[in-house]
Amino acid sequence: MRKGNIVAGLDIGTSQVRLIVGELDPDGSVNIIGVGTSPSPGMKKGVIVDLDQTVEAINRAVSEAERMVGMSIDSTYVGLVGTQVNLINNRGVVAVTAEDKEIRDEDVERVLQATKVLALPSDREIIDIMPREFVVDGYDGIKDPVGMLGVRLEVDALIITGAITALRNLTRCVTRAELEIDGLILNAVASAEVILSSDERELGVCLVDIGAGTTEIAFFRQGTLQDLSVLPIGGDHITNDLSVGLRTTFDNAEELKIEHGYALSSMAFTEKKIQIKSIGRKEPHFISENDISQFIEPRVQELLQLVAKEIDKMSGGESPPAGVVFTGGVSLLNGLVEMAEGMFSTSVRISQPDYIGVQSPAYSTAVGLIRYIQRHGAVNVQKKPKARGVFQSLWIRVRNWFVELLD
Ligand SMILES: Nc1ncnc2c1ncn2[C@@H]1O[C@H](COP(=O)(O)OP(=O)(O)OP(=O)(O)O)[C@@H](O)[C@H]1O
Numbered sequence: 001m002r003k004g005n006i007v008a009g010l011d012i013g014t015s016q017v018r019l020i021v022g023e024l025d026p027d028g029s030v031n032i033i034g035v036g037t038s039p040s041p042g043m044k045k046g047v048i049v050d051l052d053q054t055v056e057a058i059n060r061a062v063s064e065a066e067r068m069v070g071m072s073i074d075s076t077y078v079g080l081v082g083t084q085v086n087l088i089n090n091r092g093v094v095a096v097t098a099e100d101k102e103i104r105d106e107d108v109e110r111v112l113q114a115t116k117v118l119a120l121p122s123d124r125e126i127i128d129i130m131p132r133e134f135v136v137d138g139y140d141g142i143k144d145p146v147g148m149l150g151v152r153l154e155v156d157a158l159i160i161t162g163a164i165t166a167l168r169n170l171t172r173c174v175t176r177a178e179l180e181i182d183g184l185i186l187n188a189v190a191s192a193e194v195i196l197s198s199d200e201r202e203l204g205v206c207l208v209d210i211g212a213g214t215t216e217i218a219f220f221r222q223g224t225l226q227d228l229s230v231l232p233i234g235g236d237h238i239t240n241d242l243s244v245g246l247r248t249t250f251d252n253a254e255e256l257k258i259e260h261g262y263a264l265s266s267m268a269f270t271e272k273k274i275q276i277k278s279i280g281r282k283e284p285h286f287i288s289e290n291d292i293s294q295f296i297e298p299r300v301q302e303l304l305q306l307v308a309k310e311i312d313k314m315s316g317g318e319s320p321p322a323g324v325v326f327t328g329g330v331s332l333l334n335g336l337v338e339m340a341e342g343m344f345s346t347s348v349r350i351s352q353p354d355y356i357g358v359q360s361p362a363y364s365t366a367v368g369l370i371r372y373i374q375r376h377g378a379v380n381v382q383k384k385p386k387a388r389g390v391f392q393s394l395w396i397r398v399r400n401w402f403v404e405l406l407d
């Protein structure tokens with residue numbers, strides 16, 4: 001096992017912290033060799049509310065993964081929730097400098113730098129620049145201009161900015177857990193690498209990740225991220241409604257939801273066979289799956305209506321041609337797809353990573369971080385980053401800004 005091929009991805013979620021260790025094969029495949037998870041009580045709605053508890057949760061996940069791979073993990077890529085993030089479209093223009101007018105990495109680097117000229121509020125920082133397309137002497141739609149001939153190089157890019165304090169809290173938790181940060185990647189961009197096909201992303205697709213505390217909605221078209229929105233609602237809210245409705249503890253309600261809950265109560269059994277203990281009631285009593293689902297249905301319906309509204313905004317009122325793809329733990333809820341099919345006028349499916357040990361939609365982000373590096377970064381980007389392609393140089397830059405941010 002060569003350490004240079006080993007990459008770690010850290011997803012700090014509201015319900016769980018997950019650390020995945022992947023071995024990147026030179027043939028382009030990924031082996032998942034380590035998985036560590038730990039409950040995440042220091043997070044609420046995708047935001048760190050308790051630094052110490054989050055550091056502890058990261059430590060626990062790291063130790064578990066380390067035991068599995070039999071080596072120490074000293075650095076990781078980290079998923080970034082879209083809550084504190086803004087997307088800005090900007091253009092950059094430069095003249096090609098070489099005498100032979102061949103576009104080189106340096107020109108791409110300069111034109112991307114040119115997009116950074118923005119009036120940003122003092123509490124925000126650029127965390128990533130994603131080139132959407134390059135334009136060479138007026139010809140648009142170019143994905144990688146290096147090696148082409150031209151006089152004028154333009155780029156149409158998506159600038160991702162983040163709230164400095166939220167980023168500092170995130171990075172502080174990771175560094176306090178004695179992990180070096182290799183880079184920050186938007187959760188949705190990472191998940192997309194695992195759960196969306198490149199055809200879907202080209203055509204126009206919406207990724208909807210429903211976690212415990214957040215629902216991230218990302219719209220992809222022409223191969224790249226176009227828009228991102230985060231609703232501060234998720235599975236915890238369903239559980240809360242259930243726990244209030246049945247007058248039972250949150251943990252009991254969580255179990256009932258997972259074992260017996262349906263998004264559509266019409267799909268659930270009406271026989272009263274499930275024993276529950278309500279607060280303030282001495283004797284346990286029996287309820288049906290249908291009773292449970294009566295509390296779940298309105299909350300899920302409300303959530304999906306909000307998702308539909310966001311999708312409408314993002315796609316300009318047209319349904320995404322390649323449909324809506326659900327992931328995140330809540331996508332496992334029985335009947336969710338059936339309910340969504342009735343509400344969205346496009347195809348709906350659930351997707352999850354297809355690797356042994358992490359075959360659950362709850363692992364999409366963490367596995368996606370590894371896939372992203374496999375596809376867009378050098379195999380040994382962790383230790384020896386080399387500026388070769390657009391994305392690789394982008395990584396190094398992101399790292400550099402990041403280091404600046406930490407100073
Ligand atoms: N089989 C299931 N049926 C219904 N809900 C489920 C099921 N399995 C998991 N969940 C719910 O999924 C949620 C956890 O999902 P996930 O692990 O994707 O969240 P997270 O990444 O920790 O949180 P977030 O992304 O919001 O920060 C919890 O609310 C949990 O109850």
Ligand SMILES: [Mg+2]
Binds near residue numbers: 211212
């Ligand atoms: Mg999540």
